[in-house]
Amino acid sequence: MIYPIKILKKEFLIYSRKSSSFISPVVFFLISISLYPIGISNDPDILKNLAPGLIWITVLLSTLISFQNIFSEDYEDGSIELLLASGQNLSLIVLIKIFVNWIFSCLPIIILSVLSVFLLYFPQEGLKPLIISLLIGTPTICLFGALAGALSLGKNSITGPALMLPLSLPVLILGTQAINYSLNGINFSSNILLLTAILVFLLPIILFASVGALKLHFN
Amino acid sequence: MLKTANLSYKFDDKYIFSNLSFEFADDSVFKLVGDNGSGKSTLLKILSGIYKNYEGKLSFSEDDLVFYSGHKTGLKNSLSARENIYFDIRLPKISDSQINSVLKQLDLIDYSDIQSAYLSEGQKRKINIASFILSKADLYLLDEPFNNLDRKTSDLLQEIFDMKINAGAKIIFSSHDRSSDDFPLIDMNLFN
Numbered sequence: 179m180i181y182p183i184k185i186l187k188k189e190f191l192i193y194s195r196k197s198s199s200f201i202s203p204v205v206f207f208l209i210s211i212s213l214y215p216i217g218i219s220n221d222p223d224i225l226k227n228l229a230p231g232l233i234w235i236t237v238l239l240s241t242l243i244s245f246q247n248i249f250s251e252d253y254e255d256g257s258i259e260l261l262l263a264s265g266q267n268l269s270l271i272v273l274i275k276i277f278v279n280w281i282f283s284c285l286p287i288i289i290l291s292v293l294s295v296f297l298l299y300f301p302q303e304g305l306k307p308l309i310i311s312l313l314i315g316t317p318t319i320c321l322f323g324a325l326a327g328a329l330s331l332g333k334n335s336i337t338g339p340a341l342m343l344p345l346s347l348p349v350l351i352l353g354t355q356a357i358n359y360s361l362n363g364i365n366f367s368s369n370i371l372l373l374t375a376i377l378v379f380l381l382p383i384i385l386f387a388s389v390g391a392l393k394l395h396f397n
Numbered sequence: 398m399l400k401t402a403n404l405s406y407k408f409d410d411k412y413i414f415s416n417l418s419f420e421f422a423d424d425s426v427f428k429l430v431g432d433n434g435s436g437k438s439t440l441l442k443i444l445s446g447i448y449k450n451y452e453g454k455l456s457f458s459e460d461d462l463v464f465y466s467g468h469k470t471g472l473k474n475s476l477s478a479r480e481n482i483y484f485d486i487r488l489p490k491i492s493d494s495q496i497n498s499v500l501k502q503l504d505l506i507d508y509s510d511i512q513s514a515y516l517s518e519g520q521k522r523k524i525n526i527a528s529f530i531l532s533k534a535d536l537y538l539l540d541e542p543f544n545n546l547d548r549k550t551s552d553l554l555q556e557i558f559d560m561k562i563n564a565g566a567k568i569i570f571s572s573h574d575r576s577s578d579d580f581p582l583i584d585m586n587l588f589n
Contacts, residue, residue, distance in 0.1 A: 181486065188476075188484040195475035195512075256469025263445035263465035263538075264486050396442070397450045 182270055189278040199247055200282040203240040207287045210236045211297050222299035229298040230308070230357035234350050237287055237312060238319060242339050244283035245323025246330075248275055249392065253331045258392055268392070269385045276317075276324045284316040307360035307370075311353040314373045318349050321377075321384040328391035349373065398422055398461065398567065399444070399536065404453035406439055413439050414588040416453070421569065424581050425562040429571040431585030437571035438468065440585065441538045444569065457536075464534035466542065470525050474514035478505055478524045481513055485528045499527045503550065519545050526550065530557055537561065539570040 193199050214232055215225060252258045261271060291308060294300040300308070322345040323338075330337035356369035399421035406413045414436035421427060429437045442448045443455065445465035464487050472481050482488070482496050500506045503523045508516060513524065522545045529537065543551055558568060575582065 184484060185486070188473075188480075191480065191484075192473055192475050251473075254469075255473065256467055256471040257473075259442070259447050259467055259469065260465065260471040260486060262447045263442075263463065265446065265463070266486060393449075396447050 181266060182274060185271055185274050186278070189275060190281075193278055193282045196247075199244055200286055203243045203283045204286050204290060206243055207236055207240040207290060208293075210239070211294060214298060225298045226301060229294055229300040230304070230354045230361070232298060233291055233294050233300070233308065234312075234315075234354045234357075237284075237291065237316065238343070238346055238350055240287050241283055241316065241319050241323060242342065244279060245320065245327050245342065246335065246338050248279050248324050248327045249331055250327065253395065259396070262393070262396060268389045272324065272328075272385055272388050272392070276320050279324070280317055280320045284312075284320060288312045288316065301361060304357050304361045307357045307366050310370055311356045311366075311373060314370060314377060315349045315353040318373070318377045318380060319346050321380055322346050325384050325388050325391065328388045329394075331392075331395055349376065352376075399457040400455075402454040404440075404443070404451055404455060406436065406443060406448065406451045412589075414585055417583075417585075417588045418453075419583060421567060425567050426558070426580045427569045427583055428580040429569065429583050429585060430573070430575050431571075431589075435585035435589055437585050438540050441465070441467070441540050441569065441571060445538045461535040462533065463536045463538065464529065464532045465538045466525055466529060467540045470521050472513045472521055472524055475512055477510045477512055478516065478520075478527075479509045481524055482527050482531065485531075487534075488528055488531050489533055491531055495531060496527075499530050502530070502553070503527055519547065519550075522546060523550060526554060526557070529554075535566055537566060537568040537570070539568065541571050541573070543572060543574070 211233070214228075218228065219225060249258065252261075261268060288309060291312060292305065294308075295302055295305065319342075322342045326338040326342035326345075329341060352369045352373050356366040356373070359366040359369065400419075402418050404417040405415035413434075417440070419427070429440060431437050439448065443451050444457075445463055447465070476484065478500065479496055482499070483491065497506065497509075500509045503526060505520065505523055505527070508520060513521060516524075526542070529539070529542070542554060546554065561568060
């Protein structure tokens with residue numbers, strides 16, 4: 179078996195056995211979405227207007243729970259040392275780890291965001307831009323999370339979010355704006371294209387930076 | 398094959414070791430000895446490519462496959478012994494029968510499908526030894542491989558050493574034990 183597939187299978191197995199890795203973000207998302215009608219207002223018009231921002235902010239905060247795990251276990255158990263010694267392509271391994279993290283921590287939330295139609299009176303016509311913006315925007319957030327996770331290894335738990343949240347703001351703004359544009363009958367494709375451009379542009383840069391950050395802990 | 402010249406490593410402006418020169422050509426095994434903190438583990442990490450910011454020269458054959466085993470085992474607690482061996486990045490493609498054979502050899506077969514989180518430290522070391530046995534590397538860098546092992550496993554590891562050496566591999570390992578074998582020593586205390 180060639181090693182990327184081997185690592186992909188290994189990561190899937192590890193995540194599937196660590197239920198907290200995907201249950202915690204989902205539970206956080208569901209609790210938050212359920213509390214907004216109680217805490218803010220049960221007026222459908224108010225919730226409907228706030229829903230795009232609330233959903234995106236909740237998704238962003240939910241991902242904070244999981245991204246610290248991307249490298250922390252590997253760092254503590256010595257796996258990163260073995261990877262560095264093996265001479266394998268570390269960028270590819272980091273990419274696989276980010277991809278699996280996205281599958282387990284973001285994809286369930288994206289699917290569950292459909293519930294906002296019922297809980298936040300979110301208009302059904304806004305579902306398409308919501309799902310598309312989340313599908314394209316959350317991988318970028320995972321990339322930022324991986325970089326923050328790599329930089330903050332062995333440091334206190336606030337360092338990672340403090341690094342990740344400011345970086346994620348453009349994605350948050352573009353994602354929320356895309357939904358609002360769609361609900362107001364404005365073409366939202368430019369926002370989706372910008373989100374895609376950010377993802378494509380940042381992917382190699384953040385992979386490179388994350389590998390550098392991981393190596394930094396061993397020098 | 399492997400040569401160092403005036404190799405030094407400093408951490409926080411303090412040299413862990415300095416001016417270490419040796420050539421690993423004719424001998425098959427080198428044993429690193431020295432007090433705690435003398436730089437045995439650090440040297441193995443430099444030789445394996447984990448630490449890059451050393452001073453001096455280090456040259457080795459780039460075609461050689463290197464197998465490194467440190468203090469941390471790299472085992473995943475959520476995976477079983479069998480899965481940890483199967484997914485070990487240091488190993489080539491291995492079959493179930495090869496894994497079973499090694500697990501039997503190490504008396505781990507009854508625990509092979511239990512998650513590693515529930516195994517003792519000694520059993521976890523044995524999983525690492527299983528990877529060592531299955532590896533087909535040219536150079537083995539092992540950090541205190543005899544630690545936490547019972548007598549039987551220790552003797553088995555010694556046999557595996559001989560087997561690997563006879564197959565043409567070379568081994569550098571660290572130990573606190575200066576006695577009881579004929580391996581050439583590198584005393585790290587001399588370079589502090």
